[in-house]
Every structure is written in structure tokens, then in C-alpha cells.
Amino acid sequence: MNLSPLQQEFVLHFGEMGSRWGINRTVGQIYAVLFLSSAPLNAEAIQTALGVSRSNVSMGLKELQAWNLVRLRHLPDDRRDYFTTPDDLWEIVRTLVAERKKREIDPTLTKLRELQMQRPATAEDRHAHARMTELRELIELMTGWYDDVERLETERLIQLLTLGSKVRGMLDRMPAIPGLSRRETKEDEGGV
Amino acid sequence: MNLSPLQQEFVLHFGEMGSRWGINRTVGQIYAVLFLSSAPLNAEAIQTALGVSRSNVSMGLKELQAWNLVRLRHLPDDRRDYFTTPDDLWEIVRTLVAERKKREIDPTLTKLRELQMQRPATAEDRHAHARMTELRELIELMTGWYDDVERLETERLIQLLTLGSKVRGMLDRMPAIPGLSRRETKEDEGGV
DNA sequence: CCTGGATTTCAGAAATTTCTGAAACTAGGT
DNA sequence: ACCTAGTTTCAGAAATTTCTGAAATCCAGG
Numbered sequence: 001m002n003l004s005p006l007q008q009e010f011v012l013h014f015g016e017m018g019s020r021w022g023i024n025r026t027v028g029q030i031y032a033v034l035f036l037s038s039a040p041l042n043a044e045a046i047q048t049a050l051g052v053s054r055s056n057v058s059m060g061l062k063e064l065q066a067w068n069l070v071r072l073r074h075l076p077d078d079r080r081d082y083f084t085t086p087d088d089l090w091e092i093v094r095t096l097v098a099e100r101k102k103r104e105i106d107p108t109l110t111k112l113r114e115l116q117m118q119r120p121a122t123a124e125d126r127h128a129h130a131r132m133t134e135l136r137e138l139i140e141l142m143t144g145w146y147d148d149v150e151r152l153e154t155e156r157l158i159q160l161l162t163l164g165s166k167v168r169g170m171l172d173r174m175p176a177i178p179g180l181s182r183r184e185t186k187e188d189e190g191g192v
Numbered sequence: 193m194n195l196s197p198l199q200q201e202f203v204l205h206f207g208e209m210g211s212r213w214g215i216n217r218t219v220g221q222i223y224a225v226l227f228l229s230s231a232p233l234n235a236e237a238i239q240t241a242l243g244v245s246r247s248n249v250s251m252g253l254k255e256l257q258a259w260n261l262v263r264l265r266h267l268p269d270d271r272r273d274y275f276t277t278p279d280d281l282w283e284i285v286r287t288l289v290a291e292r293k294k295r296e297i298d299p300t301l302t303k304l305r306e307l308q309m310q311r312p313a314t315a316e317d318r319h320a321h322a323r324m325t326e327l328r329e330l331i332e333l334m335t336g337w338y339d340d341v342e343r344l345e346t347e348r349l350i351q352l353l354t355l356g357s358k359v360r361g362m363l364d365r366m367p368a369i370p371g372l373s374r375r376e377t378k379e380d381e382g383g384v
Numbered sequence: 385c386c387t388g389g390a391t392t393t394c395a396g397a398a399a400t401t402t403c404t405g406a407a408a409c410t411a412g413g414t
Numbered sequence: 415a416c417c418t419a420g421t422t423t424c425a426g427a428a429a430t431t432t433c434t435g436a437a438a439t440c441c442a443g444g
Contacts, residue, residue: 004317006310010324013303020296022214024432035327038319043391053434058392079442080390089330104212111205118198125196127230132202135227138281141353148356161333164340216402235421245404250422271412272420 001045007036011050022103023063026052030060031069031085040073040082068095090154098150105143112136193237199228203242214292215255218244222252223261223277232265232274260287282346290342297335304328 003011011032018028029050034041041049047057061083064070069092073082086092112132120129152160163170195203203224210220221242226233233241235249242249253275256262261284265274278284304324312321344352 004314004320006307006312006317007320010303010307010320013300017296017300020214022212026432036320036323038316055392055394055435056433059433062392089326093330093334104209108205108209111202115198115202120198122196124230125198128196128199128202128228131228134281138285141350142285145353145356158333161337164337218402247405247422247424248403251403254422 001049003049010036026056027060027063030057031064034070034083035085040084042080042082067099094150101146105139109136109139193241195241202228218248219252219255222249223256226262226275227277232276234272234274259291286342293338297331301328301331
């Protein structure tokens with residue numbers, strides 16, 4: 001398979017962005033090709049489209065599968081593996097967010113909870129401990145919200161996003177929530 | 193400066209997470225040390241705390257400054273540069289989100305808009321074009337929402353997040369928004 | 385229980401990123 | 415104008431990540 005100039009440029013861009021997204025160039029390119037393709041593709045088609053080695057494609061597909069970002073399909077009378085991305089972009093976004101949370105947030109939350117078992121001894125440790133508490137609470141607030149929103153069906157989610165600027169007006173009409181001010185009580189400490 | 197076991201473990205964790213967050217280990221560790229410290233730190237203190245070279249610290253700080261994640265401070269009668277992270281964690285989150293959007297989303301949005309100037313010729317290109325449109329519209333919807341939320345003062349933002357599960361009930365009481373169904377009209381195409 | 389197309393694994397090669405020490409630079413004090 | 419304490423830059427070294435080709439594995443017929 002070979003790519004049209006339009007596809008080509010999109011794929012190249014995804015490759016370059018790959019590194020910023022925490023995946024490597026080839027994985028980004030493989031994803032881009034699958035994303036644009038109207039039909040499922042097998043490894044060989046991807047290989048020729050991108051001009052990389054067969055094993056590289058295999059590893060890339062494996063990684064994309066680990067991210068739940070591609071679907072394995074089979075065509076009748078063909079035992080090769082074919083891959084697609086979901087037609088529904090919202091499903092892709094949900095997967096992306098869920099997987100990033102799993103990899104980038106959850107381990108830190110676990111670690112913070114674990115570290116908070118220790119009682120701080122010195123003044124400096126008390127400050128560090130307080131700082132970790134603040135961070136943990138903030139992450140918990142955000143992931144709690146995410147858990148709620150994630151369960152919304154897509155129609156509702158779009159509705160919520162479209163609401164956008166109206167959010168402010170709505171909040172104005174709600175009572176302030178007591179006991180949730182911006183900062184907790186704050187201790188001052190000295191020393192370099 | 194040397195770190196307590198509590199600080200040490202937090203710093204090491206941040207270092208390891210660094211790679212998943214798109215920054216490198218040392219940068220993650222530098223940030224962690226500054227985040228926990230009750231007082232501003234100079235480069236030498238960071239160097240001894242982490243046991244890395246002076247130039248590495250310098251580069252790390254430079255990168256953190258490029259991300260707007262640290263503040264440069266000066267103490268009286270001392271011409272060394274001291275650094276801190278903001279006391280307010282919400283400010284940190286806002287910066288983080290804004291910078292990641294700038295680096296990870298905006299370039300793609302620009303590229304998509306640019307690619308859409310081209311008129312698709314083949315059937316396959318028409319499909320690719322449609323797919324890009326879908327993606328662009330989705331990103332625009334999400335960044336539009338972000339732009340609104342970003343302007344909320346922190347109290348309101350917390351209110352919004354705390355609302356969480358109540359969101360669903362609220363949305364139920366709102367009229368559905370016409371013309372914004374889940375998927376656009378969808379063309380079917382064949383061929384491998 | 386072979387055969388042959390297809391996929392996966394793996395060890396080393398290639399490329400990229402990170403880290404370092406030395407040199408260059410900067411600016412306040414005298 | 416020249417120290418001097420401090421910071422930044424930079425070229426090469428070290429470490430890490432990515433990529434490849436060859437070999438190993440898998441598995442659906444025959």
C-alpha cells in the first residue's frame with residue numbers, strides 16, 4: 001500500500017507528535033495510517049505504507065494493542081491479522097484518557113497514599129507531608145470528577161462540553177460549598 | 193542539602209514518572225525537590241540533594257522555566273538564583289494543562305486545519321478528509337470547553353469538580369441540543 | 385505430524401536523548 | 415579595569431530507546 005500526499009503528511013505529523021505523546025514515531029505513524037484508512041489493514045500493508053521493518057510494525061501494533069487503541073479483525077479466507085481504529089472518535093478519546101490516567105496518574109496516587117503512612121519527624125518533613133496531602137487531595141478531586149464524567153453516555157458528554165461558557169452562569173446560581181476553600185490552613189516555616 | 197527518606201522516595205518516584213510525563217528523570221527530580229521544599233533552593237542545594245552535575249541542574253531548571261513551572265527568586269545579600277514552585281497547587285495544574293495543550297494539542301489542530309484546505313481527489317482521500325474533519329471538530333469542541341473552564345476562578349472550578357456526580361442530574365433537566373448528534377453523516381466505502 | 389504462510393521474539397546496530405566537565409560568559413564589588 | 419562567585423553553553427561520553435534481520439514460534443490445513 002502507498003499513501004496519498006494528504007495521508008502522507010498526516011502520518012508524518014503524527015509521527016513527529018508521537019514523542020510528545022509518550023509513544024514513539026513509528027507507533028504514531030502506524031496509528032495514523034489505521035486512523036485514516038477506510039478498511040482494516042494488515043501488517044504488510046502498514047509496512048509498505050511506512051517503509052519500516054516488519055518486526056517494527058509488529059512491535060508497534062503490540063504496543064497499540066496494549067493501549068487498547070486498535071482492534072484486531074479477521075477477514076474470511078485470510079488468516080492474516082487486520083487492524084482498525086474504532087469508527088467512533090469519542091470511544092478513542094475515552095480510551096486515550098483512561099489509559100493515560102492509568103499510566104500517568106494512578107501510580108502517583110498510589111505512591112502518595114503509601115508515603116502518607118509515614119509520620120513526619122522533622123519540621124521539613126512535616127512540610128513535605130502537608131504538601132503531599134495537598135497534592136493527593138487535588139488529584140483525588142480531579143479523578144473523582146473524571147470517574148463521574150467518564151460514565152456519561154456520549155450525548156450527555158457532548159452536551160456538557162457544548163455548555164461551556166454557560167457553566168459559569170450555572171455555578172453562580174448554586175450555593176457555595178462550605179469547607180472547600182482554595183487552600184488548607186497553612187503553616188509558615190523558615191530555614192534554607 | 194540532603195533529603196530525608198520521605199523526600200527521597202517522593203523525588204525518586206517523580207524521577208521515574210518523568211519519562212511518562214514527557215520530561216526526563218532529572219527534570220522530574222528537580223521539580224519534586226522544589227515542590228517539597230518549604231524554602232526556595234539554589235542550584236547547588238539541588239545538585240547536592242540529587243547528586244547530579246551542576247550543568248545538568250542548570251539545564252533542568254531552564255527547561256522547568258520554559259514550562260513556567262518554577263519561579264526565580266532572589267534573596268537579599270545573595271546573588272545566587274533561588275527557585276520555588278507556586279504555593280497554590282491549582283496554579284500549578286493550570287500551568288501544566290496550558291503548557292501541555294500548547295505542546296500536544298495546538299500543533300495538531302493547526303496541521304489539521306492546514307491539511308483541510310486540500311480538496312480530496314480519490315475515494316480514499318475523501319474518507320481521510322472526512323476523518324480529519326471529525327477529529328478537528330472533536331478537538332475544537334474540547335479546547336473550546338477548556339477555554340471556558342480555564343477562565344473560572346479557582347473557587348468555581350472546585351465547585352464544578354465537586355459537583356461531579358450531580359452533573360448527570362443537571363444535564364437531564366436541560367433540553368437536548370439539536371444538530372449535535374454523536375456522529376456526522378457517514379459514508380461507506382469498500383476496497384482494501 | 386508435516387508444511388508453509390504468518391507473526392513474534394530477540395540480540396545487536398543505529399539513532400536519539402541525557403549527562404558531564406571544561407570553557408565561556410555575566411555582573412557586582414573594589 | 416579587573417577579580418570573583420555564580421551561571422550557562424557546548425562538545426563529547428554515557429545511557430537509553432528504537433529499529434532491524436534472522437531465527438523461533440505458531441497454527442490451520444493436508
